[in-house]
Amino acid sequence: MNLERPGARRTLWTNATLATLAEGEHAPGGNADWGLVERGAMVVEGEQLRWVGPAAELPDALRADVVEEHDLDGALITPGLIDCHTHLVYGGERSAEFELRLQGATYEEIARAGGGIRSTVAATRLAGEHELHVLAVQRARALMAEGLTTLEVKSGYGLSLAAEAKCLRVARKLGELGLTVRTTYLGAHALPPEFEGRQDEYVDAVCAWLPELKRQGLVDAVDAFCERIAFTPAQTRRVFEAARALGLPVKLHAEQLSDQGGAALAAEFNALSCDHLEWLSESGIAAMKQAGTVAVLLPGAFYFLRETKLPPIQALRDAGVPIALATDHNPGSSPGLSLLLMLNMACTFFRMTPQEALRGMTVNAARALGLHDRGRLVAGQRADFCLWDAAHPRELAYWFGRNPLRQTVVGGVRRMDR
Structure with missing residues (x-):
């Protein structure tokens, strides 16, 4: 040798x-x-x-x-620790919604009343690229202080071609901090106000923007939010087909608030990961196993939203589906910036072992990003x-x-x- x-x-x-x-x-x-x-x-x-x-x-x-x-x-x-699911680039904050939830309002009620993701979209559209970069650097440095070496950042708070490109450029620039940064296009995150009542037309737009964003070198993967308050399985399929036509891998926010069959749909497209998964079914687990799709669990969102429905940890173990962990940092449902706290929450809430938790933020987090040279x-x-x-x-x-x-x-x- x-x-x-x-x-x-x-x-x-x-x-x-x-x-x-x-x-x-x-x-x-x-x-x-x-x-x-x-x-x-x-x-x-x-x-x-x-x-x-x-x-x-x-x-x-x-x-x-x-x-x-x-x-x-x-x-x-x-x-090195890997955060494989974040929404790090955005404007504003949503502490008022936190207070509303403590008074009894649900995440879905706030979203349907015009709050939630849409409020962050408004703040993000108003913010300049420099302002967004300054804010994102502060958040990234907090994660780096606890061992972060690879970071995934999703768009999804712009919801127009120009604003999505702006957010993805900011995410790319975070690599200058001494990180590997993977960018994910999440145009199918929520319906922007200018498309009110025209959801299918907005999905057309999301698909139409993708080639240009790829041409600019801003997209490593494509994600969608498949949920009752977001996009249907049929609409999600259209986004995934557009991604596949461009040779881009897909990921999915799946089965967070209800079982929409999103995990099985994502597995059809050999998704890198399905994330959240509190309502994941046995058939969804089987499909993920067959496709080699990683289950990304997000204990910060589980905690912050005071969820009670646990992800099917033992069923995922029994099926041999790799389990990753991430912060899901975002202003609405997981504003935490501590990787170490996520390890503790995964053990405390999900009863994962410390070894499973660390593997979830290294080996399996790398797999969830399609990276096989680290972890x-x-x-x-x-x-x-x-x-x-x-x-x-x-x-x-x-x-x-x-x-x-x-x-x-x-x-x-x-x-x-x-």
């Missing part, structure tokens, strides 16, 4: 506990759950992990060309990882209100977030 690769800078990270999250028999140290390696070491070459394992087993040929060595003094290393600490993966002042990875889901992050490394480059 050739251990030499001229031209790439080689660094050694040693004296650490590694939570590799490697799969099955490939897990260094023999722990198939966490993939724990005590007294571990990693060799980073350029932007990639070149070698991962017990420090005592590091090949001499790799050590010889190390140009910089980092003694981590027993720190915990995990893969685990194994040779050949991208060198995105976090250093924590913790003895065991379960502590990341245990603490809330405490941030043990020491440092983040993205593409082999150290990034100071705190």
Whole structure:
């Protein structure tokens, strides 16, 4: 095996506990759950992990060309955290609606009365691109301070070609912070006021805007909100067909408030993910399993909306559907900006194990974005990882209100977030 690769800078990270999250028999140290390696070491070459394992087993040929060595003094290393579902670019806030819900109004009632997504659309349309960027940077930095290395950002608060493009440009620009940013077109998020009573015409427009947005390089995937207060399965299908015609993968807000059969529809199009899923049926689970679609659970929205219908966690486990976690950061139903709190909420509300939760924000979150080069600490993966002042990875889901992050490394480059 050739251990030499001229031209790439080689660094050694040693004296650490590694939570590799490697799969099955490939897990260094023999722990198939966490993939724990005590007294571990990693060799980073350029932007990639070149070698991962017990420090005592590091090949001499790799050590010889190390140009910089980092003694981590027993720190915990995990893969970098991935937030695979956010609505990070928007104007305004909706604290008044929060108060209304506490007084008894439901999410659906607020939306049907002209509040909800439409109120954020109005604020976002009024905001300039610079203002939106400043706000989005503040939100992204809050997530980065807890180990974020890859971020998905949806549009959906513009609902016109110009405003959707504006939001997607802002999302793309967040990559300048030292993140990987994936952008998702969510034109089918809500009906804008100028299309009142003409929902099918608006779906036509959503589909018609997509080629131009793709031409501008602004779209990595296409999403839709398939729900009673949003778009029907038939309308969602039209959006997905437009995406497929352009070779774009799809995702879906599915089965959040009711069972619309959205998950099965999305699986027909080999969707990367279906998200929310409180009302997901057995047939929907089977379709997702068949298609390899990831289930993205959003405990922040579950908490903030005071939902009582739990996603079918055990059925997803039994079927072998990968489960990812995300913040779903948005101003209406999940205004949280804490990745670590989402880990804790997933364990507390959904009874996920700490290992499932961390895997949901690394390995499976990467799969939900169609990214297979990150999420685990194994040779050949991208060198995105976090250093924590913790003895065991379960502590990341245990603490809330405490941030043990020491440092983040993205593409082999150290990034100071705190």
